[in-house]
Amino acid sequence: MSAPTVAFKAGRLFRRGDTNWVDPQPEKGVVLVTATEDGLIQWQWKNRTTNALDEDLLIFPSDTTFSQVAQSAWGRTYVLAFSSSDQKHFDASSARDDQIVHNVNGVLQDASFEPTWSTPAASSSSAAAAGSSRDDTLRRLREILTRGGSASAAGLTVEPPSVALSDVLTPANLAPIFADEALARSLFPFLPADLPSPPTPATLQQVVSSPQFQAAVRELDRALSTGLLADLVRGLGLPASAGESAEAFIRAVAEQAGSGGEERMDTD
């Protein structure tokens, strides 16, 4: 086999199931991008500890692009994106990123590409330049993903949720509400219609602590993290933007609550 055209040290990240999360793997490795005799490109990841070729792909020219998608504590993250499918490979690399990207893409476009390496660049490009090219890539990735039409194409969350409803609606946080007679009573109409006995503040407590309710909150959190719930929240009288995230939902509901419509709490 011919020598690799481009090689660089990298770890891998795996998408967790079908979720939007990727987990970095601890193994140190190296990505080897090699031109094959038939003009195809071989993409391999070799484990530097075991020397095993844990990944070995044959790629057609122009079928893939290699782009940076995120900066994070464990290094810069790249995705090898296939234009013809939902398949995505993730690598984290820490050195000479721009040149790597340039050269890798060069080979991916055309197997006979000759990489060029300038003298080792400063370890980190200027914040502004890195920032803007990263933003561009993120935007581009988002476009690709939305064009793809399904969130399952997203291998990486671009905006992880800042807050979870299940951490807000805890029995502890809600206890003061249940202790307030008027406020508690205002919630009874929202309880399931077919409870075996008439609701009391204690019922509220039981419902909120139940596995069924907590599962529903978690489900809503997951759905909100896709940012695609505009239709659903409109049904609750909220603006479409409330469906973009848990935080947006909470803020919109708070505004809705503050803007009157409901009896105020000052019944004493």
Next chain:
Amino acid sequence: MSGDDDSSGWQLTESDPGVFSELLRTLGVPLVVDELWSMDPDGLAILQPISAFIFLFKYVAGSSDASGGAGGAFDPDFPGFFAHQTVNNACATLAVVNALGNIDTEMGKDIKDTLEFARELDPQSRGMVLVSSLFLREAHNALSPPSVISLDGLNLPKRTEDAYHFVVYLPVAGSLYELDGLKPHAVRHAPVPSSGDWTSIAAETIQARIATYPPGAIHFSLMAVRPDPLPMLQAQLVANPADEVLLARMAQEEEKRQRWAFENALRKANHLPLIHALVGALAKSGGLDAAVAGAKEKMRQRRARGQDMDED
């Protein structure tokens, strides 16, 4: 939805005695299901008479699934009712129907007609008839949360929680039989006395089965299917209104039914309006800002620990 579509419209339900009992009630069957914590004769005595046992288990992730569960002999000439499981999500209901097909009990017209029709068929066809039964599927689905949030367009990860596997044990024609919808035939175990206690033989057989699994390899549960004791208790109380033991048992049964009804109501409910109302109430009470601040901090810490909030 991608991949998971052998569900054929059957939703995943919880495996809970309250769910099973409600299913039976919907089918017009005067039997209830109770969870068992042990199979010692004294514990079982309170529940007698028992019509069938349901043994449910699932493999703990990582343990091999090849071992365990063998014993008894396949009986291709099983004289009773046995249907194959053809849809995963329907497994609980299928087990209940396999039991019903062999228990002498009243039942509603729909299930009665379906069983009669299916009786003439082979196990595989029976299984298909059952999963194609609209009334059965509706009774089954009635106990899972309504899909309020259309998950299709969002491509949320399917919660692929492995369903429990259900196996029914009951006496038929003088022997203890094991009905496992994933096995080709009913399995005959030991003979049981035609009158008298079959449950101790079943207890031994089930305990022997449990012992074949490496420790920690499975999560399991045992349930007993039995005639609803309430009507009988009520009748007895009419005759002996001051009987302490009867009164205590009655209270116990009623408390259990209340709990089941509460849980089932929660299962069927759309919680979105309540969630919405709670956030609003927090805002009105002035507690929302603190709650959100605390929640954000929790999220930050979780992320710092490298955890995913999707973990349950």
